[in-house]
Amino acid sequence: MSKIALITGGNRGIGFETARQLGAQGVHIIVAARQLAAAEQAVATLQEAGVSAEPLQLDVTDSASVAAAAKAVGERHGRLDILVNNAGIVKSSADGLASSQPLADWRSIFETNLFGLVDTTQAFLPLLKKAPAARIVNLSSLLGSIAAHETPGSQIYEFKAVPAYSASKSAVNSYTAHLAWELRDTPIRVVAVHPGYVKTEMNQGGGELEVEDGARTSVAMALLDDDRFNGKLVHLGEVLPW
Helix, strand or coil: CCCCCEEEEECHHHHHHHHHHHHHHEEEEEEEECHHHHHHHHHHHHHHCCCCCEEEEEECCCCCHHHHHHHHHHHHCCCCCCCEECCCCCCCCCCCCCCCCCCHHHHHHHHHHHHHHHHHHHHHHHHCCCCCCCEEEEEHHHCCCCHHHHHHCCCCCCCCCCCCCCCHHHHCCCCHHHHHHHHHCCEEEEECCCCCCCHHCCCCCCCEEEEECCHHHHHHHHCCCCCCCCCCEEEEEEEEEE
């Protein structure tokens, strides 16, 4: 029986590459995207590469869309083995100062990066509980590490240009730890991942890693067969500080 994975924002970037790599290992992929046409296009590309995949309309900022998506997956499959909460947005502070980023930015970023993630997780948790050993992978970032932000000489110590995004990922890390604790006596494992500084549309192609490498941590955590990283923030097999 093939595992079933749902990936939000799975139509492009790290999400699509995560879908491709998981699909290459025999996982059936549900590509979830805000626009069904975008999901369908991604699925067509995956299927051409021999991946078993299907499209799903899912806007994480719309609770009705989230609920409808969970109902559709439940009716079609009856369970979900892997949930990759990949959808996310970023906006820069105009002058790189936390005090000047508009409140509207904070609201929209948290709506997608945190509230949408929580809503999606809660909606699909009943299906995840029906799987033998489900995995929840939350896309986070080193920018969510308060310890790294406060440590002189760290990779991000002098980078403070996206305060709302960074704070949203700190919240994702906290939610990951809380949910992992709640589910500790179940077969479900919950992990936050830092993909690295990846060359994607989100950062206008800037970055140090190719998309293929940026997806590696998400794929590894989705297929993890033990609990050594449960509740942690992980990058390429290394636990990062909160």
